[in-house]
Amino acid sequence: MEKIIVEGGRVLQGTVRVNGAKNSAVALLPASILADSTVTIDGLPNISDVETLNMILEDIGAKITKDSNQKLHIDPSAIVSIPLPNGKVKKLRASYYFMGAMLGKFKRAAIGLPGGCYLGPRPIDQHIKGFEALGAKVKNEKGAIYLQAEELTGARIYLDVVSVGATINIMLAAVLANGKTTIENAAKEPEIIDVATLLTNMGAKIKGVGTDIIRIEGVEKLHGCNHTIIPDRIEAGTYTILAAAQGKEVVIDNVIPEHLESLLAKLREMGVSIEQSDEQLLVTTKPSLASVDIKTLVYPGFPTDLQQPFTSLLTKAEGTSIVTDTIYSARLKHIDELRRMNAKIKVEGGSAIITGPSTLEGARVKVSDLRAGAALVIAGLMANGITEITGIEHIERGYENMIEKLVNLGASIRREQMSEAELEQLKSIK
Numbered sequence: 001m002e003k004i005i006v007e008g009g010r011v012l013q014g015t016v017r018v019n020g021a022k023n024s025a026v027a028l029l030p031a032s033i034l035a036d037s038t039v040t041i042d043g044l045p046n047i048s049d050v051e052t053l054n055m056i057l058e059d060i061g062a063k064i065t066k067d068s069n070q071k072l073h074i075d076p077s078a079i080v081s082i083p084l085p086n087g088k089v090k091k092l093r094a095s096y097y098f099m100g101a102m103l104g105k106f107k108r109a110a111i112g113l114p115g116g117c118y119l120g121p122r123p124i125d126q127h128i129k130g131f132e133a134l135g136a137k138v139k140n141e142k143g144a145i146y147l148q149a150e151e152l153t154g155a156r157i158y159l160d161v162v163s164v165g166a167t168i169n170i171m172l173a174a175v176l177a178n179g180k181t182t183i184e185n186a187a188k189e190p191e192i193i194d195v196a197t198l199l200t201n202m203g204a205k206i207k208g209v210g211t212d213i214i215r216i217e218g219v220e221k222l223h224g225c226n227h228t229i230i231p232d233r234i235e236a237g238t239y240t241i242l243a244a245a246q247g248k249e250v251v252i253d254n255v256i257p258e259h260l261e262s263l264l265a266k267l268r269e270m271g272v273s274i275e276q277s278d279e280q281l282l283v284t285t286k287p288s289l290a291s292v293d294i295k296t297l298v299y300p301g302f303p304t305d306l307q308q309p310f311t312s313l314l315t316k317a318e319g320t321s322i323v324t325d326t327i328y329s330a331r332l333k334h335i336d337e338l339r340r341m342n343a344k345i346k347v348e349g350g351s352a353i354i355t356g357p358s359t360l361e362g363a364r365v366k367v368s369d370l371r372a373g374a375a376l377v378i379a380g381l382m383a384n385g386i387t388e389i390t391g392i393e394h395i396e397r398g399y400e401n402m403i404e405k406l407v408n409l410g411a412s413i414r415r416e417q418m419s420e421a422e423l424e425q426l427k428s429i430k
C-alpha cells in the first residue's frame with residue numbers, strides 16, 4: 001500500500017492534458033456488449049474502474065484486444081449471460097450498467113448490487129422502475145438483483161429523480177426492446193450524450209438526448225462501430241480548481257469549456273483569471289479571491305463531483321462561503337480532513353460553511369472517496385509543509401496519472417510505500 005506525500009506551497013505552471021471521461025467510459029464498456037460485432041473505443045482513461053470493467057467483460061466472454069491502454073477493441077460475439085456476483089462488481093458503482101445491457105441483450109441478468117464511493121444512500125429504485133416498465137420481473141435477493149423478461153416492450157417512463165445512472169441504464173435496456181420508449185425527466189449530463197452517440201453509431205434509434213425527454217425506438221440488433229470518448233469534465237474541473245488555487249498560467253488541455261460553464265462562472269466570480277479557447281483553458285490565481293456560495297445541481301448546474309475539490313479552494317477565499325450538495329447531502333467526508341489542515345469549516349443543516357482565508361497546514365489525512373481524494377491533494381498543494389495522504393486507491397479509480405501530471409506542473413508530490421507500522425495503524429482505524 002502506498003501513500004502520497006505532498007510538499008505544498010509551490011506555484012504551478014505548465015500544461016496538463018485531460019483524459020477521456022471516466023463516467024462515460026464506465027457506461028460505454030458495458031454498452032459495447034449490445035453489439036454483435038467488434039466495438040472500438042478510443043480515449044479510455046487508464047484508471048482502475050476501467051480495468052475492473054474490462055475484467056468483468058472478459059469474465060462474460062468478451063474478447064478484448066488493445067492498441068494501447070486508451071484504445072480497446074471489444075468483440076462481444078461470444079458473450080454469455082452468466083451471473084455476475086459481488087467481487088469485481090462491488091468494486092465500483094457503474095457495474096450496474098451490466099443490468100441494463102444484459103437485460104437488453106439476453107432479456108435476463110443476475111448481478112450483485114454495485115459498490116462505489118460512499119456518498120450516503122445511493123438507491124437504484126429508478127433503474128428498477130424503468131426495467132419493470134419495459135416488462136422485466138425484478139427480484140432483489142441476498143445482495144443481488146435478478147432481472148428476467150419474456151420480451152422487452154417499449155414504455156413511457158417518468159423518472160421521479162433525475163438520475164444519470166437510471167437514464168443510461170434504461171437506454172441500454174430499451175434500444176433492443178420492441179417499440180418505443182420515452183424517458184421523461186431524463187438526466188442531461190454530457191456522458192449520457194456520449195453513451196447515446198455510441199449506441200446510435202451501433203444502429204440504435206435515439207432522439208432527444210441532452211433534453212429531459214429521450215425517445216428511443218427499439219431495433220432488432222446492433223452492430224460494431226468506432227467511438228472516441230469525450231474529455232473528462234470532472235478531471236478538467238479538478239485541475240482548473242487546482243490552478244485557481246496555486247496556478248500561474250496553467251493550461252488545461254483537451255477540455256470542452258461548455259461542459260464546465262457552472263464551474264467557470266463561479267471561479268470568475270471569485271476573481272480567478274480564466275481565458276478559454278475551443279479546447280483549452282488558461283488559468284491563473286489571484287493574491288486575493290472572493291468568497292462564493294455553491295449549490296450542486298444536476299447538469300448544467302454545479303456538479304456534485306467538483307463540490308469537494310472546490311471546498312478546498314474556498315478555504316483561500318476572503319469571507320464566508322456556503323457549500324450545499326443537493327445531490328449527495330452526505331458527501332462531506334473531506335471536511336474533517338480539511339479541518340485537520342487548519343481549514344475553518346462548520347457543517348450546519350447539511351451545508352458546509354467555510355470561513356477564509358485560512359492558511360492550510362500540512363497534516364496526515366485519509367481519503368474516503370474519489371473526489372475527497374482530489375480535494376485533499378489540492379489542499380496538500382495549497383498547504384504549508386508536508387501533507388501525507390493515505391487511502392489513495394480511491395484516487396486511482398478515477399484520475400489517470402495524477403501524480404505525474406502534477407509533477408509536470410512543478411508540484412512536489414510523490415508516492416511512497418507505507419511502513420508496516422502505518423499499515424497496522426490504518427487497520428486499527430478501520
Ligand code: EPU
Nearest residue numbers: 023094121122123124125126127161163164165305327370
Ligand atoms: N437516485 C435515486 N434513485 C435512483 C437513482 C438515483 O434516488 O434510482 C438519487 C441519488 O441517490 C442521488 C441522485 O438521485 O441523490 C442522483 O444520482 P445519479 O443516479 O444521477 O448518480 P449515479 O448515476 O449513481 C453518477 C456518477 C457520479 C455522480 C452522479 C451525479 C457514474 C458512474 N457516477 O452517479 O459520479 O456524482 O452521477 O452526477 O457516472 C464520481 O465520479 O465521483 C461520481 C460519484
